[in-house]
Amino acid sequence: MPSLLPFFRWCDETFVAVAVRKSVIAFPTIETFHLLALTLLFGSIAIQNLRLFGLLLKEQPISRVEKIFAPWTYGALVVMLSSGLLLFLSEAMKCYGSDPFWIKMGFLFLALVFHFTIYRKVVRSQDFRPALLKARLAATVSFALWISVGLAGRAIAFL
Numbered sequence: 149m150p151s152l153l154p155f156f157r158w159c160d161e162t163f164v165a166v167a168v169r170k171s172v173i174a175f176p177t178i179e180t181f182h183l184l185a186l187t188l189l190f191g192s193i194a195i196q197n198l199r200l201f202g203l204l205l206k207e208q209p210i211s212r213v214e215k216i217f218a219p220w221t222y223g224a225l226v227v228m229l230s231s232g233l234l235l236f237l238s239e240a241m242k243c244y245g246s247d248p249f250w251i252k253m254g255f256l257f258l259a260l261v262f263h264f265t266i267y268r269k270v271v272r273s274q275d276f277r278p279a280l281l282k283a284r285l286a287a288t289v290s291f292a293l294w295i296s297v298g299l300a301g302r303a304i305a306f307l
């Protein structure tokens with residue numbers, strides 16, 4: 149398999165990467181937006197998952213809860229992915245050697261694929277009560293994947 153090292157080295161030397169590293173406030177400012185968006189992402193997904201568990205907004209159809217909260221999820225995702233890219237560029241060589249970074253990217257890939265396929269199908273179901281087991285299973289997998297992304301992201305700073 150060809151090494152990704154030259155690509156990471158190129159990322160580390162881009163104009164944006166150098167500019168973020170040179171600035172004292174750029175990294176913490178971008179990371180603040182990364183984490184603010186994280187609260188919106190987790191919050192909006194948690195509300196949908198708790199509805200799938202039947203613990204919240206029980207009188208509302210799941211598809212309606214999705215309609216209200218999904219735009220917040222997507223908006224937060226756009227901010228997370230773009231701010232994450234900027235953080236990554238500024239420390240691409242550190243990320244290359246960081247196990248938690250690779251674990252995070254793996255979980256992020258799985259979380260996005262799951263969210264935009266199976267999960268979306270379940271929450272967009274028109275049934276007032278989609279098969280309880282299916283709904284709970286989708287919520288459990290969703291929680292597990294997004295929490296894993298968050299934990300691995302936090303671990304980048306330590307490992």
Ligand code: HEM
Pocket residue numbers: 179182183186189225228229231232233235236239243256294297298299301302303304305
């Ligand atoms: C929805 C997806 C994401 C979640 C839930 C997430 C979560 C997190 C968390 C919890 C942190 C730790 C912040 C801290 O240490 O205080 C973090 C930092 C970071 N994230 Fe993300 N992130 C996401 C997307 C991305 C993407 C797409 C990238 C890169 C392409 C990325 C790159 C980074 C980098 C480089 C850091 C800083 C690590 C460090 O040096 O401490 N993130 N992220």
